[in-house]
Amino acid sequence: SYVLTQPPSVSVAPGQTARISCGGNNIGDVNVNWYQQRPGQAPLLVIYYDNDRPSGIPERFSGSNSGNTATLTISRVEAGDEADYYCQVSDSNTDHRVFGGGTKLTVL
């Protein structure tokens, strides 16, 4: 089955830029979604189809996807961005939804 690899944690100071990677074999060939999950809450879609933002998601959130790595970029990080972030794709062989292991973003 398709495997997505994320760093367990990323730390960034307020106002700086956070980049969270998501590695997968030829991930650039599929659409990547990104979810934000705060403790005790349901996941929230922040990026879909590599770099589109749902209504209500700040422009500070952006995504890119090429080769074997997709990246979620959060500019001008705020304390409220502290959360777990998950990448997700649909496995092109099985059509199953696959999630990365998640990255805990800490705002210092």
Place this chain on the structure above:
Amino acid sequence: EVQLVESGGGLVKPGGSLRLSCAASGFTFANAWMSWVRQAPGKGLEWIGRIKSETDGGTTDFAAPGKGRFTISRDDSKNTLDLYMNSLKTEDTAVYFCSTELDLELGIGDYWGQGTLVTVSS
């Protein structure tokens, strides 16, 4: 306002069965592909399976952990989704979320319920 409300979670013994339900409102449920996703305590998200819309065949598909043990059904007349879980194991302990699958062409957004906790323990 879109709402997905899960119910049916609780404590069950290993080997037991449980039925989870998800009540949907605020969108055209019949058009949506619906998924169940779970999250074990302190762990990441894990996709369990889905049921397609009746228009797309109404078929189900499962990831390895639930294959052969779990069943998903839907009632489009009541806007409800069910997950039937049999032969439960301690490793099935998790919060179970129902969610839609994004479909821009049909105007289906990415929606999630708040989850229901299933604890499998003797």
